Amino acid sequence: MEEFDPETQLIRGGLARSSFGETAEAIYMTSGFVYQSAEAAEARFKGEEPGFIYSRYGNPTVRMFEERLAGLDGAELAYATASGMAAVFNGLLACVKAGDHVLASRVLFGSCFYIIQTLLPRYGVETSFVDSADPADWAKAMRPNTKVVFLETPANPTLALLDLKAIADIAHAGGARLMVDNALASPIVQRPFEFGADIVVYSATKHIDGQGRCLGGAILADKAFLETEFQPFLRHTGPALSPFNAWVLVKGLETLALRVERQSETALKLARRVEAHGAVKATLYPFLESHPQHALARSQMTTGGTLLSLDLGSKAAAFAFLNALEIVDISNNLGDAKSLATHPATTTHRALPEADRRAIGIGDGLVRVSIGLESEAALARDFERALDAAHAAA
């Protein structure tokens, strides 16, 4: 089979038509499968004959999603899960045992932080966090028993970056795997395997669906890891993705590049406008020249992404901004066709102690906006209105 370029892979990758020759991918809404004979069932269970056994193990629609996404990211294999967190949790658990150590970035999606800080230690896994973007600090934090280095870049909601290549080299020198949560960037904006990542996890709920319809996740890696270590986890613990949701996500992939590229373009234009407005203390966007890690952003991301964060200086100004928006909705989701804005300190990052929140740059004035597919002109007017309200409230 010819290897597709990314645009073609998004449309054609993994496509497996039935004997009916349907144009669109079929939804195989079935829990189980039947066999031609007792011998065929025996052979399939022994792994001597290809084919599906049970949808907790694998399903044709789910397989199409897995193959399309794996090919896009340059991974040998992908396994889909019912949510992004199922991918993160199962991926981590498949890599460690009691006595091992997991090193992670402090700035993580809240549920990832909870798993690493609270859950893993309950099962005898040591964990620790790095606050810094300096690779030297990551090297210092490695321990002889570090098995996984886990990070997210750009970080949510500060959009601070980590150097993928440098941290991958540090992980490998210490005999650990680098696992990257790439949900925020999406596979269009950042390809972590090219910088040395060993495992990439996604919340497909975000950009891959990107239209607010369903939850989903995926874990991508080399065949050896996924087949020997992760597959037993998936098969026996049951985080399987529904075939219907897999179908929604397969169709989401078809328009992923178009959506993310347009959303990124609009985000950059809006970032430039916002930066020029007096009401803003700081405009955080990786492809702005003023971003402290602008050069790193240009070297490991293809666009600045779909998220834009603003520091409006105070909670009053941030709330005035949110309440004055007429088009952008107040919502904690991201990567959606609809532009969505949230106040991290009182919603997504509310559980973090205030000192930690401040240490990682999530002040009371910070607002995160996920830029959607509305016109730039309409969003610019909405921002203008909201910035004026923020200015008046400050």
Ligand SMILES: *Cc1c(COP(=O)(O)O)cnc(C)c1O
């Ligand atoms: C949303 C998100 C998750 C969790 O994904 P779900 O699909 O909601 O389980 C994990 N990591 C990041 C960076 C996210 O944005």
